[in-house]
Amino acid sequence: MTLDSGIMGRIKDLARSQDLSVARMIDELLEQALAEVDSELATTFLVPKLERVIQEALDKSLSDFRSLQARSAREAMIAADTSVNVLGRLLGFTPDDVVAYREEMWRRSYQSLRHHLPQEGAGAEAQL
Secondary structure (H helix, E strand, C coil), rough: CCCCCHHHHHHHHHHHHHHHCCCHHHHHCCCCHHHHHHHHHHHHHHHHHHHHHHHHHHHHHHHHHHHHHHHHHHHHHHHHHHHHHHHHHHHHCHHHHHHHHHHHHHHHHHHHHHHHHCCCCCCCHHCC
């Protein structure tokens, strides 16, 4: 195999500037080129796999968080209903009074929640 005279001249100039033999300079250039190929392969194959692993971990974490929120909401609802029923009995409320009080409590809770949630149609910036 022969090299173009222009390329060979550039390699000789580089070797001279680095105080290396031409063979050593060619060896260094090949090592550098192969290292870049390895880096490109890592970027091509490993980065997408890493992204997928991270995405799967985030999805699982989000799913766990959603489950925790749902369980927390259910437990809060049970505690609130129990409290209203106990309070109603202690204060001598009729069953209709307890139902009316519970409905008023949920109505206020809903209004408070709607007040603190982003409005429909608002952009992503407004939701943050």
